[in-house]
Amino acid sequence: MQIVHKTxxxxxxxxxxxxxxxxxxxxxxxxRQAALAQELNVSRIPVREALMxxxxxxxxNFEAHKGATASEISxxxxxxxxxxxxxxxxxLLKHSIPNLTKSDFDVAEQHLxxxxxxxxxxxxxxxxxxLNTEFHNALYSGANRPQTFEIVASLNQNCSRYVRMHIMLxxxxxxxxxxxxxxxxxxxxxxxxxxxxxxxxxxxAAKDDIQALLTKLExxx
Amino acid sequence: MQIVHKTxxxxxxxxxxxxxxxxxxxxxxxxRQAALAQELNVSRIPVREALMxxxxxxxxNFEAHKGATASEISxxxxxxxxxxxxxxxxxLLKHSIPNLTKSDFDVAEQHLxxxxxxxxxxxxxxxxxxLNTEFHNALYSGANRPQTFEIVASLNQNCSRYVRMHIMLxxxxxxxxxxxxxxxxxxxxxxxxxxxxxxxxxxxAAKDDIQALLTKLExxx
DNA sequence: GCTTTGTATTTTGTATACAGTCTACCAGTT
DNA sequence: AACTGGTAGACTGTATACAAAATACAAAGC
Numbered sequence: 001m002q003i004v005h006k007t008x009x010x011x012x013x014x015x016x017x018x019x020x021x022x023x024x025x026x027x028x029x030x031x032r033q034a035a036l037a038q039e040l041n042v043s044r045i046p047v048r049e050a051l052m053x054x055x056x057x058x059x060x061n062f063e064a065h066k067g068a069t070a071s072e073i074s075x076x077x078x079x080x081x082x083x084x085x086x087x088x089x090x091x092l093l094k095h096s097i098p099n100l101t102k103s104d105f106d107v108a109e110q111h112l113x114x115x116x117x118x119x120x121x122x123x124x125x126x127x128x129x130x131l132n133t134e135f136h137n138a139l140y141s142g143a144n145r146p147q148t149f150e151i152v153a154s155l156n157q158n159c160s161r162y163v164r165m166h167i168m169l170x171x172x173x174x175x176x177x178x179x180x181x182x183x184x185x186x187x188x189x190x191x192x193x194x195x196x197x198x199x200x201x202x203x204x205a206a207k208d209d210i211q212a213l214l215t216k217l218e219x220x221x
Numbered sequence: 222m223q224i225v226h227k228t229x230x231x232x233x234x235x236x237x238x239x240x241x242x243x244x245x246x247x248x249x250x251x252x253r254q255a256a257l258a259q260e261l262n263v264s265r266i267p268v269r270e271a272l273m274x275x276x277x278x279x280x281x282n283f284e285a286h287k288g289a290t291a292s293e294i295s296x297x298x299x300x301x302x303x304x305x306x307x308x309x310x311x312x313l314l315k316h317s318i319p320n321l322t323k324s325d326f327d328v329a330e331q332h333l334x335x336x337x338x339x340x341x342x343x344x345x346x347x348x349x350x351x352l353n354t355e356f357h358n359a360l361y362s363g364a365n366r367p368q369t370f371e372i373v374a375s376l377n378q379n380c381s382r383y384v385r386m387h388i389m390l391x392x393x394x395x396x397x398x399x400x401x402x403x404x405x406x407x408x409x410x411x412x413x414x415x416x417x418x419x420x421x422x423x424x425x426a427a428k429d430d431i432q433a434l435l436t437k438l439e440x441x442x
Numbered sequence: 443g444c445t446t447t448g449t450a451t452t453t454t455g456t457a458t459a460c461a462g463t464c465t466a467c468c469a470g471t472t
Numbered sequence: 473a474a475c476t477g478g479t480a481g482a483c484t485g486t487a488t489a490c491a492a493a494a495t496a497c498a499a500a501g502c
Contacts, residue, residue: 005463007285007485033454043487045266048455049273056277058368064228065454065493080368087312088305147279147301151372226493228455254484264457269485286463286484 008042013050015040020059020070021161027072031060058158073162075214081159082207088152089203090196092140097192099142105188108138112180119177129160135180139187159210166210175205229263234271236261241280241291242382248293252281279379294383296435302380303428309373310424311417313361314404318413320363326409329359333401340398350381356401360408380431387431396426 016036019025031051037044051068054060062068073081115131133156140149179202186195237257240246252272258265272289275281283289294302336352354377361370400423407416 005285009485010285032452034452044454045486045488049270049485052270052273053277056274064226064231066495067454077368080366084309084369084372087308091308145301147298147376148305151305155368230455253482255482265484266456266458270455288484 008046009049009053012036012040012042012046013053016050016054017057017059017157020054021157021164023161023165025070027070029070031068031070033067057154073159075211075218078159078162078214079207079211081155082203082210085152085155086200086203086207088148088155089136089140090200092143092145092148092152093187093196093199094192095145096140096143097187097190097195099144100139100187101142104138104141105184107141108135108184108187111135111138112184115180116177129164132176139183162210162214163206166213170209170213176202179205229267230270230274233257233261233263233267234274237271237275238278238280238378241275242378242385244382244386246291248291250291252289252291254288278375294380296432296439299380299383299435300428300432302376303424303431306373306376307421307424307428309369309376310357310361311421313364313366313369313373314408314420315413315417316366317361317364318408318411318416320365321360321408322363325359325362326405328362329356329405329408332356332359333405336401337398350385353397360404383431383435384427387434391430391434397423400426 016025016031025031033044033047033051037047040047051060051062055062055068059071060068061071111131111134115135118131137149140152143149179198183195183198183202186198237246237252246252254265254268254272258268261268272281272283276283276289280292281289282292332352332355336356339352358370361373364370400419404416404419404423407419
């Protein structure tokens with residue numbers, strides 16, 4: 001284990017990111033540099049730099065001379081994000097499967113077991129968050145496509161607050177665990193096309209679920 | 222025409238971006254904050270912020286305490302970038318065509334005529350650069366997918382220096398003009414699938430060309 | 443009363459100054 | 473000669489201070 005030196009900018013970025021993703025900062029809310037700086041006990045410079053990073057990640061909108069706001073995502077934008085994920089993750093899986101070894105599959109299997117255990121314990125938050133991402137990433141580890149991978153990671157992060165919200169309000173996705181198992185099995189058998197198709201459906205099903213919820217919330221206002 | 226106030230950070234970002242894209246700063250070369258600040262007659266703060274933006278765009282690598290370098294792109298990475306473009310641009314076109322009106326097609330036609338004229342004049346640099354992007358974007362104007370659009374724009378920018386290099390060394394892509402015409406015609410006729418397929422081939426053909434050149438250059442060293 | 447103009451206040455943008463980290467080089471040791 | 477430890481210089485990271493822009497609000501004109 002290597003110790004890593006983190007700059008204040010990075011620490012601040014993590015802090016603000018978490019605030020946005022867990023809903024402590026609501027969408028549209030302005031982010032005052034001075035206030036954040038004081039709260040986190042740093043100067044405004046690292047706060048500014050962190051905000052710019054978060055803008056690149058899509059979590060924040062930054063307008064010159066007007067400041068930053070937590071970016072709002074509409075139901076239609078969520079749809080686009082998930083459709084992009086479906087497209088890109090299927091592409092990753094397609095290129096990954098031929099390069100996956102037995103031990104790679106074992107790793108994926110481990111992640112899936114952890115995920116199923118968490119789900120059985122009713123711990124949907126963790127299961128749909130980190131564990132879910134880890135399982136997916138394990139499947140893509142053979143793709144050797146760093147750019148695609150990074151875009152997918154960014155998309156995931158971007159919509160993760162909506163996924164979390166969905167879990168809170170609707171208890172999470174019921175069918176996800178079986179779908180995961182199915183995708184892994186197809187991948188193991190080398191059925192690339194079917195595995196990719198199942199993955200796409202898996203992601204698009206989540207989209208429909210979350211979009212329905214968001215549309216309902218928007219209508220209520 | 223509205224006058225737009227640009228911050229120094231934005232101006233610096235544009236300046237450095239151009240330096241990288243036109244080859245004045247070579248890949249791998251370190252970008253010293255103090256030197257850039259002095260050259261552009263600003264302090265180091267806007268330089269830092271510009272470099273971070275460029276990192277988000279993928280043009281620069283930024284390592285804590287070590288500084289920024291113009292990012293190197295290998296032949297395999299160029300391949301990935303173009304394949305991503307093929308995938309995402311086809312997706313944009315697919316969603317755009319049903320929404321394109323007569324006047325949208327007219328705009329695309331205008332761009333294409335300009336492009337062909339520039340090409341006939343032997344002005345491949347402009348034709349393969351801005352004009353090419355404008356034509357492509359016109360085709361995607363009905364897609365209504367801002368995120369996808371932005372990713373594509375970023376990918377384009379990222380590899381544009383290699384496209385420019387290719388033009389310098391090999392005179393540009395010979396078949397591109399006819400391919401453009403063909404894509405536009407298919408789109409006008411509403412033949413979505415065929416148009417998307419042609420677009421993919423168009424982009425992948427450029428990939429093969431540039432990749433061949435890059436591999437040759439890498440071998441020579 | 444409504445619009446316009448001027449001013450105070452808040453907030454962001456940038457310069458300067460200082461602190462922390464990395465790198466390269468050199469002396470001393472084995 | 474190879475290795476360790478230490479030191480100086482270069483460069484980046486961050487705090488502070490000041491400048492510029494945006495905003496809110498009050499006063500003047502119609």
